Every structure is written in structure tokens, then in C-alpha cells.
Amino acid sequence: MKKLLSVSLIGLAVAAASSAQARDYDHVRIGVDVPYVPMEYRTPEGDLTGFDIDLGNAMCEEIGVTCEWIEQEWDGIIPGLLSRNYDAVMSSMTINDERRQQVLFSDPYITMPSAWFAPSNLDISEANEETLEGLTIGVQRGTLQDNYVTDNYSSVADISRYSTADDMVLDLDAQRLDIVFLDFPIGQSTLVENEDGDYTIVGEQISEPKEYFGDGFGIAFRQRDEALAEKFNEALATLKEDGTYDEIHARYFGEE
Amino acid sequence: MPDISAWFNDLLSGNLIFTPTTLGYYWTGLVTTSQLVFLSLVIGLVMAVPLAIMRSSRRKWISLPVYVYTYVFRGTPLLIQLYIIYYGVVFFDGIQESFFWPIFREAFYPALIAFTLNTAAYTTEIFRGAIKATSKGEIEAARAYGMSQGLMMRRIIIPSAFRRALPAYGNEVIFMLHASAIASVVTLMDLTGAARYVYSRFYTPFEPFLFVALIYLCLTFAILFFFRFLEKKLLAHLKPQTP
Numbered sequence: 001m002k003k004l005l006s007v008s009l010i011g012l013a014v015a016a017a018s019s020a021q022a023r024d025y026d027h028v029r030i031g032v033d034v035p036y037v038p039m040e041y042r043t044p045e046g047d048l049t050g051f052d053i054d055l056g057n058a059m060c061e062e063i064g065v066t067c068e069w070i071e072q073e074w075d076g077i078i079p080g081l082l083s084r085n086y087d088a089v090m091s092s093m094t095i096n097d098e099r100r101q102q103v104l105f106s107d108p109y110i111t112m113p114s115a116w117f118a119p120s121n122l123d124i125s126e127a128n129e130e131t132l133e134g135l136t137i138g139v140q141r142g143t144l145q146d147n148y149v150t151d152n153y154s155s156v157a158d159i160s161r162y163s164t165a166d167d168m169v170l171d172l173d174a175q176r177l178d179i180v181f182l183d184f185p186i187g188q189s190t191l192v193e194n195e196d197g198d199y200t201i202v203g204e205q206i207s208e209p210k211e212y213f214g215d216g217f218g219i220a221f222r223q224r225d226e227a228l229a230e231k232f233n234e235a236l237a238t239l240k241e242d243g244t245y246d247e248i249h250a251r252y253f254g255e256e
Numbered sequence: 257m258p259d260i261s262a263w264f265n266d267l268l269s270g271n272l273i274f275t276p277t278t279l280g281y282y283w284t285g286l287v288t289t290s291q292l293v294f295l296s297l298v299i300g301l302v303m304a305v306p307l308a309i310m311r312s313s314r315r316k317w318i319s320l321p322v323y324v325y326t327y328v329f330r331g332t333p334l335l336i337q338l339y340i341i342y343y344g345v346v347f348f349d350g351i352q353e354s355f356f357w358p359i360f361r362e363a364f365y366p367a368l369i370a371f372t373l374n375t376a377a378y379t380t381e382i383f384r385g386a387i388k389a390t391s392k393g394e395i396e397a398a399r400a401y402g403m404s405q406g407l408m409m410r411r412i413i414i415p416s417a418f419r420r421a422l423p424a425y426g427n428e429v430i431f432m433l434h435a436s437a438i439a440s441v442v443t444l445m446d447l448t449g450a451a452r453y454v455y456s457r458f459y460t461p462f463e464p465f466l467f468v469a470l471i472y473l474c475l476t477f478a479i480l481f482f483f484r485f486l487e488k489k490l491l492a493h494l495k496p497q498t499p
Contacts, residue, residue: 075456082459102459142456160363160443161453167343171443174346176361 025228027066029086030056030219033074036165037189038252039092051252055109056090056219058244062235073163075142078102081220087228089220092183094144096214104223106232108216110249113205114145117187118179119172119198126203127179132157135178138168145181148212165190172199185253273463278454285450286471292364292446293436296371297429303376308383309409322380329377335438337374342366342442363442371439375432382424386417419490426483430476437472447471 032052035041040050048069060067070086081089081103092112095105116127124131133156139146141161149159160177162168169190171177180187184205191199207213221229239245264276311322329337345351345360359365390413398408440449451464458464 075452078459079455079461099459141453147457161445161449162443163441170343170346174343175352175357176346176363 025065025087027068028060028088028228029068029070031070031072031077031080031086031089032091033077033164034071036092036183036186038185039183051110051248052090052092054248054251055239055245058239058248059232059235062238063231074140075163078220081222084222087221087225088232092186092217093220094214095216095218096144096210096212098147099220103220104225104229105218105220106229107236108218109236111207111216113184113207114148114181114213115184115187115205116179116181116202117172117191117199118202119175120200121198122178122202124202127181129153129156132179136160136176138162138172138177138180140165140168140182143182144212144214145183149181151212273454273458273460274467278450278464281445281450281453282447282467282471284445285447285468288364288439288444288449289433289436289446290475292368292371292439292444293433296368296375296436297432299372300375300379303372304379304383305414307376307380308387309414311380311384312387326377326380329374330381334370334374334435335441338367338370338438338442341370363439363444367439367442367444371432371436374435375428378428378431379425382421382428383417385424386421387413389420390416422483422487422490426479426487429479429483433472433475433479 032040032048034048036050038050040048040052043049053069056069057067072080072085074091077089077091077093078099080086089103093099094112095108099105118124129152132153136158137149137153138160139149139162141163146159146161149157153159160168160171162171165182165186168177168180168182172180172191179202180191184201187199187201192201219229219232221232236245307322307325310318311326313319342363345356345366351357351360394412394416395408398412403411436446437448439446440452443449445453447468451468454464455461
């Protein structure tokens with residue numbers, strides 16, 4: 001009995017070891033945090049759409065795999081990847097060194113600055129330690145914006161952290177927050193262009209220092225899935241060459 | 257003093273997750289959780305006593321409103337109550353201009369209100385049960401002494417009901433501590449909020465969550481200990497008498 005048990009345990013261990021090897025995917029599950037307009041969101045009919053979604057689907061088609069999008073709140077998105085709830089993350093994730101220690105990134109597929117947004121009646125023209133003093137700043141928990149604001153302004157301002165960008169906008173509307181810090185196009189489309197409220201960008205778009213703002217958005221994979229990342233890189237290059245990328249870009253951000 | 261801080265830095269060196277900064281977050285979290293739970297329990301207890309007396313009244317128009325209140329707050333999840341009180345109130349027109357706004361602007365007070373109303377509802381029912389369970393003999397004896405209804409309540413029923421309610425109330429206190437973990441959904445940096453922050457910054461679920469689980473355990477132990485002490489003191493007359 002004991003022998004049988006140990007033999008089957010070895011069998012299990014071998015099976016576990018082999019399944020831990022990189023494998024060939026014909027079905028890729030991609031984790032995404034929704035909504036984050038215009039990168040990923042749902043239409044009124046309930047369909048998943050956005051720049052990431054369209055580009056991701058085009059890449060999958062190019063590679064010849066089927067893709068499934070799995071929704072996951074942002075603050076658990078990397079642990080979810082590591083614990084194999086999905087095989088990749090394509091969710092406006094900025095490539096930076098801190099994350100590189102955990103995951104493998106594809107080539108950047110878009111670069112995007114961050115920016116401060118506030119109600120128009122907030123009377124400051126630039127965000128710095130003096131103007132932010134005593135204000136309540138909203139950020140999404142675990143984002144690079146969170147890290148940047150926490151490291152630079154936590155001594156002068158209050159920081160409220162939210163699981164979703166939605167809740168944050170709700171509290172900005174409710175006047176609980178004085179100012180928020182998020183990806184520029186998301187703030188532009190959800191706050192400046194799309195709200196009944198009256199919001200404006202404060203100061204310039206920010207993409208320095210690189211330590212926080214990284215090298216653009218990338219698709220994240222588990223470290224061992226190098227082959228899969230390589231396939232996505234090739235697909236991205238092809239899509240950029242044949243114009244599909246530009247077409248998708250124009251769909252969400254207009255012509256350059 | 258420099259010795260201690262040098263020792264402390266040495267202890268934490270080569271460690272990304274337990275840095276003085278993150279320990280500071282856990283400390284803030286512990287303070288917030290303690291404040292929230294302690295205040296809501298105290299206020300809830302003060303509310304629950306008159307409510308429990310009303311709830312055990314034989315007059316329908318007194319007991320029914322309290323029944324509806326406890327039914328609603330015990331019948332819905334605390335998380336939903338918190339969402340309604342935190343995100344719901346901002347949809348009342350003009351709340352931002354009213355004098356309530358300084359209270360509802362902070363995340364702390366809506367959470368405190370939700371927790372207080374919730375624990376008051378449970379505590380009311382615990383006390384009501386204890387009041388109901390007062391033995392007939394005690395009431396008859398009080399009547400025989402010519403006590404009025406109010407005096408009987410004050411001298412006979414309430415003191416003995418408190419004692420009977422003690423073990424069940426100790427449970428409610430522990431439940432409240434654990435329920436307070438949802439405060440982080442409304443941006444409060446309580447213990448769980450601190451753990452979630454460290455988790456999302458360093459992508460490590462085990463260290464922060466195990467660490468705060470340990471803190472919750474210690475708090476629970478302290479509460480258990482306190483209630484055991486109280487029970488020993490207040491329920492001494494119920495122990496088997498050894499000559």
C-alpha cells in the first residue's frame with residue numbers, strides 16, 4: 001500500500017513537473033480589468049470592446065489561436081496570472097521594472113502618459129507639493145499612478161485608493177475627491193469629454209520619471225511562456241506593417 | 257534609542273515587503289480598525305438597550321418599528337448597507353451643500369454609521385431574547401414587592417438579562433471585528449485595506465494577508481479574554497457551588 005502510494009505520488013510529481021513546462025497554446029485566456037474606457041469596456045449591449053480587446057483579438061487571429069477574455073479586478077490581476085487563472089494580461093498594463101520581476105512582457109504596443117484631472121473650479125494650474133497640500137487625491141489601487149502619488153505626495157495630501165476606475169469617478173462626482181491621477185486618454189474620455197460634470201486636465205501630461213511611468217503598455221505573460229510572448233511580438237509587428245494596427249488605433253483615438 | 261532603530265533596520269534589511277513604510281500602513285490599519293469597531297460597538301450597545309426594551313413591549317406600535325428595523329438590518333448583507341450609505345447618499349440633491357457633507361465626505365463616518373446600525377440591530381435581538389428569558393418567578397416576586405413596571409425593569413429584568421446576554425454578545429463583538437474587514441471597499445485604510453495595498457504593490461498575497469490574519473487573531477484573543485473575565489465576574493453566582 002505504502003509503495004503504491006509513493007509510486008502514485010511520484011507519478012503526480014512528474015505530471016505536475018511536466019505541466020509546469022511551457023506548452024503550446026491553441027487557446028489563450030487573457031485577463032482584463034473592465035471598464036477602462038477607451039482601452040477596455042462594455043457596450044450598452046454588453047459586448048466587450050476597446051482598443052486592447054480589438055488589438056488582442058487581431059493578434060490572436062494572426063497567431064491562429066482562439067482567445068477568451070477573463071475579467072479580473074486590477075489589484076489581483078498579476079497574482080491571477082501567476083496562479084494560472086489566465087495565460088496573459090492585456091489590460092493597459094505599463095511595463096516597468098517592478099513588474100518585470102514578476103511577469104514577462106511583450107514589446108510595448110502603445111505608449112500612454114498619465115495626467116491629473118480635477119473639477120474646473122479647482123483653482124490650480126499645476127500639480128506639485130504646494131498646490132496638492134491638504135487635497136484628497138484619487139487613484140486606482142496598485143497602479144503605477146498609485147505608486148507615483150504615494151511615493152511623492154503621501155506626506156502632504158490624503159490618498160484614496162479604489163478597486164475600479166468607476167468607483168473613483170463616482171467619488172469625484174460626489175466631490176469626495178479633489179483631484180484624480182490616471183492614464184491620460186482614460187481621463188480624457190471618461191472625465192473631460194464624456195461627463196455631465198465639468199472636468200479639466202491639470203498641468204501637462206506626465207510620462208517621466210521612467211522608474212514609475214515605464215516604457216508603454218505591454219502584454220504580460222508568465223516568465224516561462226517565452227514562446228507565447230514571442231508569437232505575440234511577431235503578430236504585433238505584422239499588424240503594424242499591414243496597417244491593421246493603425247486602423248484599430250484610429251477607431252479609438254482618432255487620426256493622428 | 258539609536259540602538260533600537262539600528263536593530264530594527266537590521267531586522268528588516270534585505271526584505272522588500274516588511275519595510276518600515278509597510279509596517280506604518282499596517283499600524284494605521286490597526287488604528288482605523290480598532291477605532292471603527294470600538295466606536296460602532298459602544299454606540300450600538302447604547303442604542304440597543306432602549307431598542308430591546310421597546311422590542312419586548314406588548315404594545316404593537318412600540319415593538320413593530322423596532323422589529324422592522326432589526327429585520328431589515330439583519331436581513332441584508334453589511335456590504336450592501338455600506339455601499340448604500342457610502343455611495344447612495346451622494347445622489348441626494350444638495351447633500352454637498354448641507355451640513356451633513358463634512359460627515360459623509362469622509363469614508364470613515366459612513367462606514368461607522370453602517371457598522372453601528374448593523375451591530376445595534378443584532379445586539380437588540382440578543383438583548384430581547386435575554387429579556388424574554390427572564391424567569392417568571394423573578395417577575396412575580398418583584399410584583400409581590402409592589403415594584404412598578406419601570407422599577408422592575410431597572411432592578412430585576414435588565415441586570416439579569418445583561419448577564420444572560422453576555423456570551424452571545426461576546427460573539428457579536430468578534431463578528432463585528434471580522435465584518436469590519438469590508439471597510440476597505442470604501443477606500444478606508446483599515447487592516448485589510450493595508451494588506452490589499454501591500455498585496456497590489458508587491459504582488460504577494462501570502463505575506464500581507466497572513467500577517468493581518470495574525471493581527472486579527474491577536475485581537476480576537478484579547479476580546480475572548482476580556483469576555484471570559486467578565487463572565488467569570490458577573491456569572492459567578494451560576495457556577496456550581498463547592499462547599
